[in-house]
Amino acid sequence: MTHFGVDSWTFPTSSGSPIPQVVQFTPRFIVNTIRAAVASAVAGHGVTRMFSYHIAEEVEAGSLQIVLRDSEQAPLPVHLLTPHGRLSVPKLRAFVDFAAPRLHQQFKQLGAVTAAD
Numbered sequence: 412m413t414h415f416g417v418d419s420w421t422f423p424t425s426s427g428s429p430i431p432q433v434v435q436f437t438p439r440f441i442v443n444t445i446r447a448a449v450a451s452a453v454a455g456h457g458v459t460r461m462f463s464y465h466i467a468e469e470v471e472a473g474s475l476q477i478v479l480r481d482s483e484q485a486p487l488p489v490h491l492l493t494p495h496g497r498l499s500v501p502k503l504r505a506f507v508d509f510a511a512p513r514l515h516q517q518f519k520q521l522g523a524v525t526a527a528d
Contacts, residue, residue: 420436425481452475453474453475
């Protein structure tokens, strides 16, 4: 099992139970970066738990498979935050105008890639 900083994984409630399922484990391999965890899983050293955007390319290429799909956490929204009043700064406004539609499209494509697996 590839491990990234915890000794348990919590899964959403299932089968009508209000209590999330917690799985305790003793990792056999510990890494301290997302890239190392993904590379380890791709190399066949076990499983890892990642956000879909961390592994989208590997899933699309077929080098990783999503397991426990029914136990995935619900998607979380992404926000671009700026200090109050700073959105009127032209450079920041230009970045938000550039980034927001691209982020929206990227996450839409990621949802399609991971849903197709």
